[in-house]
Amino acid sequence: MVRPARFFVICADRARTGKSLLARAVADWLTLEGEAPQLIDLDAPAFPLAERYPGRVEAADFGRTMGRVAVFDGIAQTPALTRVVDVPAAHEAAFLRDMQQLGLGEVLQEAGAEVVLFFLFTPTAASLNRALEVERMFPAARFQPVHNAALGEAAGNDEAESLYLELTRDGVVRLPVLSAPALAFIERVEFSFAALMRGEIAAPDLAVHNEARHFAQNLFKQLNRLQMAIDMDALKKMGFV
Amino acid sequence: MKPTLIMVGADKGGVGKTTVARALMDFLARRNVLARAFDTETPRGTLHRFYPAATTIIDIEEVADQMKVLDTLETAAEKVTIIDFKAGALSRTLDLFERIGVFEVARANQFDIGMFHVVGPAVASLNELQEVNRYVDGIDYIVTRNFINETNFFEWDEATYKKYFANLNNAHELEVPKLNEMAYEAVDLAGVTFSDFGANKKASGEKADFSFTLRGYVRKWLSELDEEMEKLALIQKILSNSRGGGAAAADKDKTSAAAE
Numbered sequence: 315m316v317r318p319a320r321f322f323v324i325c326a327d328r329a330r331t332g333k334s335l336l337a338r339a340v341a342d343w344l345t346l347e348g349e350a351p352q353l354i355d356l357d358a359p360a361f362p363l364a365e366r367y368p369g370r371v372e373a374a375d376f377g378r379t380m381g382r383v384a385v386f387d388g389i390a391q392t393p394a395l396t397r398v399v400d401v402p403a404a405h406e407a408a409f410l411r412d413m414q415q416l417g418l419g420e421v422l423q424e425a426g427a428e429v430v431l432f433f434l435f436t437p438t439a440a441s442l443n444r445a446l447e448v449e450r451m452f453p454a455a456r457f458q459p460v461h462n463a464a465l466g467e468a469a470g471n472d473e474a475e476s477l478y479l480e481l482t483r484d485g486v487v488r489l490p491v492l493s494a495p496a497l498a499f500i501e502r503v504e505f506s507f508a509a510l511m512r513g514e515i516a517a518p519d520l521a522v523h524n525e526a527r528h529f530a531q532n533l534f535k536q537l538n539r540l541q542m543a544i545d546m547d548a549l550k551k552m553g554f555v
Numbered sequence: 556m557k558p559t560l561i562m563v564g565a566d567k568g569g570v571g572k573t574t575v576a577r578a579l580m581d582f583l584a585r586r587n588v589l590a591r592a593f594d595t596e597t598p599r600g601t602l603h604r605f606y607p608a609a610t611t612i613i614d615i616e617e618v619a620d621q622m623k624v625l626d627t628l629e630t631a632a633e634k635v636t637i638i639d640f641k642a643g644a645l646s647r648t649l650d651l652f653e654r655i656g657v658f659e660v661a662r663a664n665q666f667d668i669g670m671f672h673v674v675g676p677a678v679a680s681l682n683e684l685q686e687v688n689r690y691v692d693g694i695d696y697i698v699t700r701n702f703i704n705e706t707n708f709f710e711w712d713e714a715t716y717k718k719y720f721a722n723l724n725n726a727h728e729l730e731v732p733k734l735n736e737m738a739y740e741a742v743d744l745a746g747v748t749f750s751d752f753g754a755n756k757k758a759s760g761e762k763a764d765f766s767f768t769l770r771g772y773v774r775k776w777l778s779e780l781d782e783e784m785e786k787l788a789l790i791q792k793i794l795s796n797s798r799g800g801g802a803a804a805a806d807k808d809k810t811s812a813a814a815e
Binding site (some may be wrong): 379380382383385386387390391412415416417421 | 735736737738766767768769771774775
């Protein structure tokens with residue numbers, strides 16, 4: 315089946331939750347599927363994705379109107395292009411608010427694109443509440459909560475536990491904990507999960523190499539499961555299921 | 556339907572009088588209320604640029620032009636008449652209208668009068684409030700704070716404003732919400748109404764190619780503005796009087812532009 319374009323938004327209400335790591339993993343997973351996704355990096359002025367994916371990144375300073383116009387107009391003009399947007403925590407509220415107010419989700423869906431919203435939460439009541447709020451903002455999009463295991467668990471706090479259960483009722487994507495050497499390997503500029511899986515790059519240490527591969531395999535398996543759910547929804551819409 | 560005369564003005568310049576008049580014309584058009592406008596910024600009116608068919612440029616100091624407005628209030632097809640006063644003309648015109656009995660007729664209930672007094676954060680602007688307030692007996696007096704072009708360099712001192720506002724009789728408030736500065740500029744450059752910009756339409760009614768993002772900002776601003784406008788008793792009165800009341804002023808503009 316020919317897959318429709320997909321629009322992945324990776325966001326979190328706090329910094330350092332693993333957003334950019336997930337954005338890179340999603341981009342590499344798509345690459346391994348044979349797609350050439352466009353990445354949108356809003357993290358001015360460093361634009362860390364631009365260095366890693368030369369020629370495939372649209373970098374824009376979302377703090378400026380000109381940047382917002384460039385991003386949203388670009389998306390609206392070519393909605394049938396698969397994209398991965400890495401939204402810095404500092405712009406999370408503004409990006410999602412604008413996306414909702416501009417009706418960008420509707421524009422993408424009218425063009426046949428699937429909108430997938432990854433929200434990386436921290437195990438605190440405030441963050442879990444925000445994730446639920448974001449889910450309610452985009453009822454027509456596929457909302458996917460993401461739990462970075464390195465950030466701890468919601469256990470021990472009744473309110474957070476109950477919010478966690480509500481948020482993850484349809485499943486959660488889990489980012490496994492990485493050791494410091496594996497993380498350092500993954501953070502190298504020349505590193506990509508696609509290159510790792512194709513055997514084009516190796517860590518100096520076999521244990522680190524295996525840990526990075528295991529991380530990628532684990533995450534890609536979860537992304538494949540998510541894609542299957544998206545495909546099933548599409549089949550249901552078409553009346554085949 | 557009883558005619559309504561709406562004055563939009565301020566003695567101080569640069570507070571956004573014409574923007575408020577445009578916002579008002581836009582709002583009424585979206586509510587299908589037939590309105591006409593008089594632009595006192597002679598010889599080239601800014602309001603006229605956005606509503607050429609519905610707007611007449613006049614010199615309010617001229618008796619003939621005063622007649623064009625006042626003598627036709629009841630006979631004009633448009634039951635809402637908006638006068639956009641140029642800077643400095645408000646107090647003089649209010650004084651003139653008082654002398655020739657315009658307010659007296661309104662107080663006798665022959666027509667309704669509303670005044671959108673546009674004020675900026677400067678003390679000069681706030682001082683106008685008392686000056687203008689002595690004319691407002693029997694009319695809907697709306698102190699209008701225009702935040703549309705608000706920047707960090709142009710802040711309101713809320714406490715000072717509240718102190719001035721508290722001393723006014725019979726005053727209502729309208730806050731024109733802030734619009735993204737780039738969106739405002741784009742509408743201005745396009746020379747179309749806010750609604751047409753939001754709907755991606757040229758003045759002629761043809762499809763335009765305005766920015767998706769800036770259109771979104773304008774649409775959001777319009778919905779915020781609608782909420783503010785609908786709180787006003789004057790607007791509620793106009794809307795309830797005009798139910799079933801014909802085509803909008805903007806449609807008139809479109810018709811005439813299309814004919815050209």
